[in-house]
Amino acid sequence: MKTNTLVGLSLSALMLGGTMVGCANGGLASASSRSDSALARNAANNADKAAKAMAGGKAAKAIGFAEAAVAGMPQNADYRALLGAAYLKAGRFTSAHQAYADVLSLAPGNGKAALNLALAMIAEGQWDEARKTLDDHADTIPARDRGLAIALAGDPTGGVELLTAAARTPEADARTRQNLALVLALAGQWQVARSVAGVDMAPAAVDARIVEWAAFARPAGAADQVSALLGVVPVKDPGRPVALALNATVPVTAVAAVEPEAPAPEEAAPGMEMPVEVAAVAATPADMSGVSFATRREVVQPLPATAVAAARPAAAATSKAAPVQVAAVSADRASSSSARALAKGNWFVQLGAYESAGVAKDAWGRATRRYPAFAEQTPAGVTFKSFYRLSVGGFAKGDANALCRGYRATGGTCFVRTAAGDQVARWAAPAKVQMASR
Secondary structure, eight states: OOOOGGGSSHHHHHHHHHGGGEEEEEEEBBBBOOOOOOHHHHHHHHHHHHHHHHHOOHHHHHHHHHHHHHOOOOTTTHHHHHHHHHHHTTTOOHHHHHHHHHHHHOTTTHHHHHHHHHHHHHHTTTTHHHHHHHHHTTSSOOHHHHHHHHHHOHHHHHHHHHHHHHHHHHHHHHHHHHHHHHHHHHOOOHHHHHHTTTSOOHHHHHHHHHHHHHHHSOOOTTTTHHHHHHOOOOOOOOSSSSGTHHHHHHOOOHHHTTTOOSOOOOOOOOOOOOOGGGGGTTTTTOOOOOOOOOOOOOOOOOOHHHHHHHHHHHHHHHHHOOOHHHHHHHHHHHHHHHHHHHHHHEEEEEEEEESHHHHHHHHHHHHHHHHHGGGOOEEEEEEEEEEEEEEEEEEOOHHHHHHHHHHHHHTTHHHOOOOOOEEEOOOOHHHHHHHOOO
């Protein structure tokens, strides 16, 4: 998906704009006005060069200069934000995650850094962490951006609610409405999405936009949607240099002396540096042929084996302390009662994304041993090109939240979302049919 297919969405303008890191037209403020330190002046010069390289679409070169600036002044949040932006533009989401986490350590109130961090997490498949970041920084992230990010993090219904309220305010602009239209599409409300998009676009342009969104709503990997919004190609990323960590023990002078190396191919489409206007997009034809994504790594929400191992002796101890038959009946009754108490609805508890259905089946087995309440439920899954998403649901929102909280209390990882194509898991469907036939 080319960069221009999704312009008009406020995220693509916000993420890589120069104002994000304190850059003016003349670049970052010169350090000579603040300090006579040669190191500080050199860091400022490197930051200026990084900003200019970013403006020229040279992400690898920008990364080199930005890393040198951070090495010179590691406590400067603006330089670290500039480095994070360079990593994003190069499609290096793990490095961007680390850079923006450092920014928030130095400047907790930086809403733009928090939004960028959440997007990097989404691209890594860390949806629950991204949602928590968005919630923690709700007061500093504009609703039009937070709503879209929430939808990308697996909660399109929550995004619709937030953006609907934002679109009704006097300050609402075309980008807010376009973000709402996209999130409505992600939530499966295509007719409403078409109507909202048509407020600011010609009918022919709306038709083209809906075609683009239909492709956008079917990602093959965790990084696809964020990459499409930013107009970048994700690359295999080992993370930013260890010496550039905020509390690194490696001397920064050693880092600054090293000529930065260019990462894997990272050419991004130009034009992302400047804020975009929806009106300029109306005449742009849809072009879905430009999508090219790197190999996606497995995204798995781990279930620590230590907790499972610890649960087994505990279960054995319980059976010895009480008559076996009584204990079994009590557990069965409690489980059945819990299953009957769950009201039906459209909410699911997502447990993870795995390499294949077979890996997900093993994860489900571990989850049921960890949290017996899952044993009476039917697992659900969705197959994507490179991963298999595991969930359990069809519950009312309150029951889904309660189930997820209970699982987390045992050390599990999960989050609650609305239905998104979930079907009975492959390994569970045959067993269910056989039981019905009897």
